[in-house]
Amino acid sequence: MRLFYEGTKIFYMTKLDIKTIITRYLREEATPDEISLLFEWVKKEGNKEIFKTIVKDDFEVRYQKATWNTEAAFGEFLSEIKSKKASKSIPLYRSRQFFKYAAAVLVLVASTTYYIFNGSTSEVLNSAIDVNEITLQLYNGEIINLNKDQDTLIQFDKATTSIRIKDGVLSHEGLISANHKSNKNVLNVPYGKTISVSLEDGSTIKLNSGSELTYPSSFLGEYNRLVALEGEGYFEISKNPMKPFIVKTDETYTQVYGTVFNISSYENDDAIEVVLVEGSVGVGDKLRLNENSLMMLKPSQKITNSKKNKDSFTIKDVDVSPYVSWVQGIMSFEEENMSQIIKKLERRYNVTIINENNTLEERHFTGAFDSEDIESILKIIQTHTNFNYVIKGKTITIKKTE
Numbered sequence: 246m247r248l249f250y251e252g253t254k255i256f257y258m259t260k261l262d263i264k265t266i267i268t269r270y271l272r273e274e275a276t277p278d279e280i281s282l283l284f285e286w287v288k289k290e291g292n293k294e295i296f297k298t299i300v301k302d303d304f305e306v307r308y309q310k311a312t313w314n315t316e317a318a319f320g321e322f323l324s325e326i327k328s329k330k331a332s333k334s335i336p337l338y339r340s341r342q343f344f345k346y347a348a349a350v351l352v353l354v355a356s357t358t359y360y361i362f363n364g365s366t367s368e369v370l371n372s373a374i375d376v377n378e379i380t381l382q383l384y385n386g387e388i389i390n391l392n393k394d395q396d397t398l399i400q401f402d403k404a405t406t407s408i409r410i411k412d413g414v415l416s417h418e419g420l421i422s423a424n425h426k427s428n429k430n431v432l433n434v435p436y437g438k439t440i441s442v443s444l445e446d447g448s449t450i451k452l453n454s455g456s457e458l459t460y461p462s463s464f465l466g467e468y469n470r471l472v473a474l475e476g477e478g479y480f481e482i483s484k485n486p487m488k489p490f491i492v493k494t495d496e497t498y499t500q501v502y503g504t505v506f507n508i509s510s511y512e513n514d515d516a517i518e519v520v521l522v523e524g525s526v527g528v529g530d531k532l533r534l535n536e537n538s539l540m541m542l543k544p545s546q547k548i549t550n551s552k553k554n555k556d557s558f559t560i561k562d563v564d565v566s567p568y569v570s571w572v573q574g575i576m577s578f579e580e581e582n583m584s585q586i587i588k589k590l591e592r593r594y595n596v597t598i599i600n601e602n603n604t605l606e607e608r609h610f611t612g613a614f615d616s617e618d619i620e621s622i623l624k625i626i627q628t629h630t631n632f633n634y635v636i637k638g639k640t641i642t643i644k645k646t647e
Contacts, residue, residue: 267299377595379438381408381415382431384462391415393440406462416443417462432458434476437595439571446470446483448490451572453477454592455511464488477509479572482524497550500539501526507569513588520547520568528558570613576622577613582606583643586626594619599642602632 263286286292379391389399391410399408406419415432434440434452441451445463448470452458456476464470470490482490484503492499494510497517504524510517519528519542527539528548540558542548547563567577576593578586583605587598596619608630614622619641623634633644 263295264299267296377435377437379435379440380433382433383408384430391440393438414441414443414449417445429459429461432460435595436592444470444472446485446488446490448483449481451479453479453571454595474508474510476511477507477571479505479507479569481505496552497528497530499526499528506542507565509568511588511592515552517550517552518547518568520563520565521545522565522569567613575613575615578610580609580611582609586610590619590622596639596641599640602643602645604646605630605632605643 375390379393380388381391382388391397393410393413393415395410396412397410400406406417409416409418417430432440432442432452434454434456436454439451439453441449442458442460443449444460445465450458450472453476456474456478458478459473461467461471468488470485470488471493472491473493475494478492480490480492480501482501482503482505486502490501490503492501492508494508494517495512497510497519499506499508499519501524504526505522506524506526507520507522508518519526521542521544523544525541525543527541528550529539540548540560542560545562545565546560547565547568548558548560551557567579570577576589578589583600587600590596591598610626610629612625614625617625620636623641627634631646633646635642635644
């Protein structure tokens with residue numbers, strides 16, 4: 246199935262063929278993603294007539310004794326609009342079937358015609374942006390929603406370059422022109438989501454919930470391999486002694502040549518942490534990009550930089566498992582207070598937690614959770630201390646103990 250934007254081509258690889266999506270659309274069973282796919286497909290030249298034909302065939306299959314008359318159906322549709330505009334209730338008789346099918350054709354086709362002639366590329370792209378989904382801002386300013394569970398191919402620059410999602414991993418492919426090699430893409434992962442990105446050099450980064458990665462499409466011609474992180478990322482860096490890999494955060498930079506490590510640098514956390522799984526990394530102050538000033542880590546070590554005292558780098562030996570377990574979908578707490586736990590819960594489950602019970606800050610918790618929902622986790626913590634909570638929508642309030 247091919248979907249086109251002016252200047253940017255988007256191909257969606259989906260298990261549902263177009264006839265199935267149209268059928269689901271007519272039965273009001275289509276998901277928002279399927280409706281979006283259908284909307285873009287109909288915009289392509291020649292597909293409007295195909296759409297009308299499939300609608301007609303579906304009508305005749307479902308109502309074998311009825312005949313399809315496009316003009317009559319549209320007349321019924323307009324008549325229903327006029328006579329029923331003050332009411333949300335529509336009788337279930339034969340004209341209702343014409344109404345539904347005619348409306349499907351009229352609304353979808355008319356809407357796509359508007360965007361073909363009146364919508365610019367950026368307006369069409371940005372009009373469908375959902376801030377609750379993963380987004381990728383390309384170097385040209387276009388913003389695209391991404392679904393890591395749906396294999397996707399996005400082509401641009403006259404189809405010479407592309408962005409692909411395959412098996413949950415985002416990657417860039419194709420030729421990179423000299424003018425575009427150093428331009429930055431921004432990958433934003435909201436609360437409740439994670440995604441992996443494969444870089445041009447073969448390195449892989451998995452981003453945790455509430456994270457943002459700024460990176461180039463290619464490191465071609467660059468002295469180093471530089472990316473910027475806000476949030477948390479698990480890095481598997483390909484070796485290249487001639488071109489170091491550097492991760493910048495708000496307060497630090499981490500330099501490597503080939504290794505596996507985790508960085509946590511959330512804006513609302515009190516400290517920045519780098520945990521080395523294997524290899525060797527150097528960590529230092531972002532204001533002093535000097536290799537000689539780096540503090541070197543060995544595997545199974547963690548370096549912490551307090552945001553209150555920005556030059557207070559401390560190194561300690563740790564069990565790396567609790568720090569990288571999120572990559573496998575496991576959320577771990579290691580002697581953490583309730584404030585730290587609340588931040589992790591909010592990011593993973595995309596909720597807001599209000600703690601009115603300050604006595605919980607006196608307790609520290611250790612544990613690991615895999616597939617449990619947030620209420621199950623709260624109940625487990627509740628068995629070890631005394632508190633109550635109230636859930637209302639996406640807001641959880643932890644109440645004071647009586």
